[in-house]
Amino acid sequence: MAEVFNWQLNRTMQYPYEEVRPVRQAAAVFDTNKCIGCQTCTMACKTCWTSGNGQEYMLWNNVETKPWGSYPLAWDVRELELLGPQHWSGDTYTGKTIFEAAPTGERNIAWKPTDLDYAYPNRGEDEVNVSLTVKRYHLKLPQDMWFFYLPRVCNHCTYAACLQGCPRQSIYKRPEDGIVLVDEERCRGYRVCYEACPYKKIFYNHTTRVSEKCVFCFPAVEQGIQPRCMRNCIGKIRSFGFLSTPTEVREDNPIDFLVHVRKVGKPLYPQFGLEPNIYYIPPIHVDSDDFLKMLFGPGARAAIESYKRAMNGEDNELLAALLLAVSTDRIIHRFAVKGNTVEAWDETGEKVVSMPLKVPTIERVPYDPDLEVYRYNIT
Amino acid sequence: MPATDERVSRRNIIKGAAVGAGSIALAACAPDSAEGEGVHVTRVSRVPADDPDHHAWRASTAKVVPLGPQDMALPQQLSPSISSVRVQAIHDGERIGFRLEWDDAESNDLTVRVDDYRDACAVLLAPGAADANLRTMGSATTPATLLQWKADWQRDLDFGRQGLEAVYPNRSIDTYPIVYDTPPDEVDVGSYEAAGATEWLPGLNVGNPFSANHRSTPVEKAIAFGFSTTTTAPTQNATGRGVRTATGWRVVITKPLSAADDGELAIMTATVSTCAFAVWSGSVRDAGSRKCPAKSVHALNVGP
Ligand code: SF4
Ligand code: SF4
Ligand code: SF4
Numbered sequence: 084m085a086e087v088f089n090w091q092l093n094r095t096m097q098y099p100y101e102e103v104r105p106v107r108q109a110a111a112v113f114d115t116n117k118c119i120g121c122q123t124c125t126m127a128c129k130t131c132w133t134s135g136n137g138q139e140y141m142l143w144n145n146v147e148t149k150p151w152g153s154y155p156l157a158w159d160v161r162e163l164e165l166l167g168p169q170h171w172s173g174d175t176y177t178g179k180t181i182f183e184a185a186p187t188g189e190r191n192i193a194w195k196p197t198d199l200d201y202a203y204p205n206r207g208e209d210e211v212n213v214s215l216t217v218k219r220y221h222l223k224l225p226q227d228m229w230f231f232y233l234p235r236v237c238n239h240c241t242y243a244a245c246l247q248g249c250p251r252q253s254i255y256k257r258p259e260d261g262i263v264l265v266d267e268e269r270c271r272g273y274r275v276c277y278e279a280c281p282y283k284k285i286f287y288n289h290t291t292r293v294s295e296k297c298v299f300c301f302p303a304v305e306q307g308i309q310p311r312c313m314r315n316c317i318g319k320i321r322s323f324g325f326l327s328t329p330t331e332v333r334e335d336n337p338i339d340f341l342v343h344v345r346k347v348g349k350p351l352y353p354q355f356g357l358e359p360n361i362y363y364i365p366p367i368h369v370d371s372d373d374f375l376k377m378l379f380g381p382g383a384r385a386a387i388e389s390y391k392r393a394m395n396g397e398d399n400e401l402l403a404a405l406l407l408a409v410s411t412d413r414i415i416h417r418f419a420v421k422g423n424t425v426e427a428w429d430e431t432g433e434k435v436v437s438m439p440l441k442v443p444t445i446e447r448v449p450y451d452p453d454l455e456v457y458r459y460n461i462t
Numbered sequence: 463m464p465a466t467d468e469r470v471s472r473r474n475i476i477k478g479a480a481v482g483a484g485s486i487a488l489a490a491c492a493p494d495s496a497e498g499e500g501v502h503v504t505r506v507s508r509v510p511a512d513d514p515d516h517h518a519w520r521a522s523t524a525k526v527v528p529l530g531p532q533d534m535a536l537p538q539q540l541s542p543s544i545s546s547v548r549v550q551a552i553h554d555g556e557r558i559g560f561r562l563e564w565d566d567a568e569s570n571d572l573t574v575r576v577d578d579y580r581d582a583c584a585v586l587l588a589p590g591a592a593d594a595n596l597r598t599m600g601s602a603t604t605p606a607t608l609l610q611w612k613a614d615w616q617r618d619l620d621f622g623r624q625g626l627e628a629v630y631p632n633r634s635i636d637t638y639p640i641v642y643d644t645p646p647d648e649v650d651v652g653s654y655e656a657a658g659a660t661e662w663l664p665g666l667n668v669g670n671p672f673s674a675n676h677r678s679t680p681v682e683k684a685i686a687f688g689f690s691t692t693t694t695a696p697t698q699n700a701t702g703r704g705v706r707t708a709t710g711w712r713v714v715i716t717k718p719l720s721a722a723d724d725g726e727l728a729i730m731t732a733t734v735s736t737c738a739f740a741v742w743s744g745s746v747r748d749a750g751s752r753k754c755p756a757k758s759v760h761a762l763n764v765g766p
Contacts, residue, residue: 099536134639135662136626136649188538195747198575250535250751252690268668271692272573273750275537287576289626290651291665291673292614 090329091353092176097183099190099247105261109239109299110326110360112341112348116367117320118232122146124312131311137290140201143297144312146234151207155200155283162281165192169354171381180356181281191244193278231366237284237297238359239263248279262299270294281355307414307430319409335417337404345401347386349379364390402440411435500761501525501737503551509559511701514712519561522550527739529754535689542754543743558729559716560585566710570744571613574629579744583713584610586738587727592761593736599686605725608684608692609700611713616680616704623675625650651675681715685725697722729764737762
């Protein structure tokens, strides 16, 4: 085992390979407050990458309703149970990662789903769990009074569990952008990877009998275009780009700005220890700080407060960075705020976004004398 | 081999050097010290490649090879479910054949579902006379030849390639967009091949033998230069056949005495080399390094 630094845990940890970071890391920030659960992202990926025979149950992108929804069934609850207590001391994680908690003879803890666990994507969503004959209740959701949507893709982790689990070194992390890929020629379908990934984002193909996973749409990324599930997001919740390490932050890089500068983007279950590279803006309406901390680490509450400031017009830079989400198909490398306008440029230096932070409101009189009608939509 | 080595080393740029693994494994390996522990390869007139019950096997004495835990490479199998394998070996001057028999109450010959794991067995061949150092799938300087029989490949051969219909006979699928002309419940690997659309079956598209639609043998010949390096050999000329017995499997594995590929062991008559055996039980999710290997390597005494 090697000692590697995991900035999300604020400490070193055990990992089978030395710390070797990519030149730049492809990453994304998802604003859970804007996700409407439309599953357009799920279908964008499904129709592009996993419509083949043998991939029926695969959702490289899925959206689950938290706290109950999950795919595969109860994946996070089962992994957390195996992991045991997860304590933080301030920003430092003092519990064990999935690698440090490995039983003898294994490299990590591992929940091993069966095919049935994949059979109910997002079970727990919109279900009645109280008999309708019970007085007082007409309809009740299994969730508490709040819920939110959690879209998930492979995290292209810095310390990928799938990669370290594979005894054949069939999984690799690209030095140029940190995208984690399966070598389809070398994989022999041992499935140690699907056991190892705590996020359950690597899948076994029934027909080809080897493993497959989200490829971060690398053919698009190589051309400076955002991945398919990102650029098709209806709720415009997804910001995609390249993330620097905390010591090399570039403030005009929107992803760096959201994750490292304003710290509103938080990793999902950082305590697993993988340093995942999909970041989430926690939902502002969830009233359980314990729950938020469990999902997004100790900085979740502070992230919500920063986010609220932007929404209240107290942080135009943050508002600008958030507005860039799905504003262009191009991958944004740089942004700047000029008055009421946010501008952004791609890697070649071409301006790809210029839009107002606040769209001017125009009010029309309700009565249109030309058409002799009254309008309801007057703003 | 060179192409594979190149790929592995390219990946290491980002993965860094594997920590641990090989060196510990060598130290943990018990030498095959006991006299007379070798496997004797008896000469017969013809090695029957596809009949585990052929009378030729009567000419050969059987050796019971004890199997143990795989406690060298991660992930390990510390609770092996198979305790021994009965081994016989014959040759006819052209080919060498092994017959392996073991008890495994449950037959696992499908790898369609995510939790389907195959039964399998393998023979390791390497130079030297019972060289214990080569138990680690050969070494960087001395490759091992691996011959693995796989129960799911056998079922593919016996009954046609096993697909979704084998485990989900009542499945209902709207359409497979790329091969929409074919009724969905009739879509199989051949549909994609016929449509020239194998990129929707990536493993098949890049020629992964595990994804192949057509098989000619249930035995894969592979070459390894130590743990993590097992690579399917370019020339697939190993043959064999496995059948269920009342209590487990009886499997024949054969290959030419000569070597066709880089790193493959050429076996001379009247010489001694190294051999080892392993069995996998799908019922306990054995796969890859989770297996029941022979507790030691053995001398392979090839008759004249
Ligand atoms: S999320 Fe899972 S599949 Fe993706 S890189 Fe991390 S460990 Fe691998
Ligand atoms: S990045 Fe591409 S491959 Fe990955 S989930 Fe999104 S659409 Fe699918
Ligand atoms: S497309 Fe966007 S808004 Fe719709 S479910 Fe996916 S992430 Fe949420």
